[in-house]
Amino acid sequence: MVPAASGPRRVSVVGVIGELLITGGVLVFLFLGWQLWLNDLVVGAGQNSAGVTLSHNLRGSAPLHAPATAPPTTKISFGDPVVAVAPGDAIQFAVMYVPRFGSDYARPISEGVGTTKVLNKNGIGHYPGTQMPGAVGNFAVAAHRTTYGAPFKPLATLQIGDKIYVQTKDGYFTYDFRGLEYVKPTGVGVLEPVPEFPGVPATDRVLTMTSCNPMFSAQERIIAYAVLESWQPTSAGAPAAISATVAAKG
Amino acid sequence: MYGALWRVLPGPVWVRVLLMIALFLVILTVLVLFVFPWLNTFVNVNDVTVGT
Numbered sequence: 001m002v003p004a005a006s007g008p009r010r011v012s013v014v015g016v017i018g019e020l021l022i023t024g025g026v027l028v029f030l031f032l033g034w035q036l037w038l039n040d041l042v043v044g045a046g047q048n049s050a051g052v053t054l055s056h057n058l059r060g061s062a063p064l065h066a067p068a069t070a071p072p073t074t075k076i077s078f079g080d081p082v083v084a085v086a087p088g089d090a091i092q093f094a095v096m097y098v099p100r101f102g103s104d105y106a107r108p109i110s111e112g113v114g115t116t117k118v119l120n121k122n123g124i125g126h127y128p129g130t131q132m133p134g135a136v137g138n139f140a141v142a143a144h145r146t147t148y149g150a151p152f153k154p155l156a157t158l159q160i161g162d163k164i165y166v167q168t169k170d171g172y173f174t175y176d177f178r179g180l181e182y183v184k185p186t187g188v189g190v191l192e193p194v195p196e197f198p199g200v201p202a203t204d205r206v207l208t209m210t211s212c213n214p215m216f217s218a219q220e221r222i223i224a225y226a227v228l229e230s231w232q233p234t235s236a237g238a239p240a241a242i243s244a245t246v247a248a249k250g
Numbered sequence: 251m252y253g254a255l256w257r258v259l260p261g262p263v264w265v266r267v268l269l270m271i272a273l274f275l276v277i278l279t280v281l282v283l284f285v286f287p288w289l290n291t292f293v294n295v296n297d298v299t300v301g302t
Contacts, residue, residue: 011254019251030278034286035293113299116291127299142299147290152298187300211298218297 035147044149047123051106052248055095058169062234064247081134081205081231082170086126090117094133096124096141096151097165097242100158106245107151109166113142120144123151130191130208133166133173134231137193137202145211145222152211155224156180164207164226165242171233172242175207175226182213183221190223204228 087093094109110122118125124143131137143151162177183190190210193202205228213222232239238246259266 011251015253016251027281030281031286031289034282035290038282039286039290119298125299144298183300185297185300190300210300221298221300 040147040150043121044151047107047149047151048104050092050122051095051108054092054108055106055167055246058095058167059234059238059246060169063237064243065237078171078232078236081173081228082233083132083135084168084170086128086132087111089128090114090122092122093126093168095167097167097245098158098162099241100162101154104245104248106248107143107149109141120148123149127191131193131205133168133207134170134205134228136205138191138195138206138208139166140191140208140210142210145213146215152209152224153215155209155211155222158224163229163239163241164209165239166207167238167246169234171231171236172239173231174229174239176229177224177226179225181223181225183223185218185221187221187223190221195223195225 089112092108092110109124113125127140130140164175166173189196194200207226209224213220
């Protein structure tokens with residue numbers, strides 16, 4: 001038996017410093033785990049359920065599927081899209097569906113691109129002053145590619161012809177993905193009515209999505225372009241490709 | 251440091267282990283709810299907009 005030391009055991013300075021350093025290292029890993037995984041999951045799930053709820057509110061009592069009056073092979077045209085007026089800052093006004101990002105992907109789009117009010121909380125933000133969904137010109141949005149739910153994490157996986165659906169209170173807008181571009185953070189030309197061509201009068205209805213590039217960096221921006229392919233009013237029901245997501249319970 | 255904490259805690263070994271775990275969980279909760287969100291505002295990996 002070793003005799004117990006008399007009096008309080010001495011705490012060595014080196015020992016305390018060592019334990020503090022180990023503690024600091026553990027804290028760094030805890031923070032990374034929280035930032036890159038836990039917070040991402042929690043915020044992302046919150047955005048998805050907010051998108052589903054918003055989708056129900058936008059649809060109201062309109063039917064999910066179009067009444068079967070026309071043969072499904074017939075392409076119905078609904079004329080020019082109904083374009084909404086931009087709402088106030090941080091107000092959610094639309095839902096984005098991207099089947100390529102997952103069958104349950106439904107993220108709300110809010111007015112404004114403020115970091116704390118929109119991007120870190122609601123997800124996707126609409127650049128104020130750019131056009132609204134369905135309008136001739138440029139409907140430009142921004143969202144995180146890493147952290148805070150990362151709505152645009154798989155942005156670079158989009159392929160030619162992928163559909164991006166935007167639902168407003170007026171209807172469903174189907175955009176056709178065209179291509180990616182990489183610009184400096186000052187590349188505001190991507191927000192022009194005709195992207196990268198200031199002053200040129202717009203004829204197309206473009207969707208522009210911006211995010212950070214490379215991932216985990218603020219050095220550049222990744223830009224995804226899509227062009228409006230078709231639209232259908234809320235009363236005509238949701239496009240078949242997203243009707244299951246639109247019908248999801250919040 | 252942790253040795254001193256271990257000696258300060260009362261009770262038999264299993265009580266001390268439970269207390270240590272509880273203490274860790276309390277600290278973790280405070281970190282996740284308050285410290286990490288605050289710290290994250292200084293981490294600039296999140297610029298996603300274009301602008302001048």
